[in-house]
Amino acid sequence: RRRLRAQVEYAQRQRALQRRLRSRNVLLALGIGAVTFGIYGYTLYSVSQERFLDDLEQEAEAARA
Incomplete structure (x- = not known):
């Protein structure tokens, strides 16, 4: 009887313990995903703001003309 109680x-x-670990893992995965998407979004935003290639193309067209 004691053995059964101890097993239970x-x-x-x-x-x-598994429940705690699972919730901790889910939070960690969400955090990593948020950081990843944040970096991705910032990179796309930064690249869309760059205009130096447009300036180089305009200079090249002006040099050709």
Whole structure:
């Protein structure tokens, strides 16, 4: 009877530990995803702001003409 109770308590502790780890892993994955998408979005925004290639093309066209 004591052995059964100990086994049940052990199983409950293991389930609680797994639940805690799962929620921690989900939070970590969401954090990593948010950082990744933030870097990606910032990179696209920065690249869209760059105009030096347009200036070079205009200079090249002016030199050709």
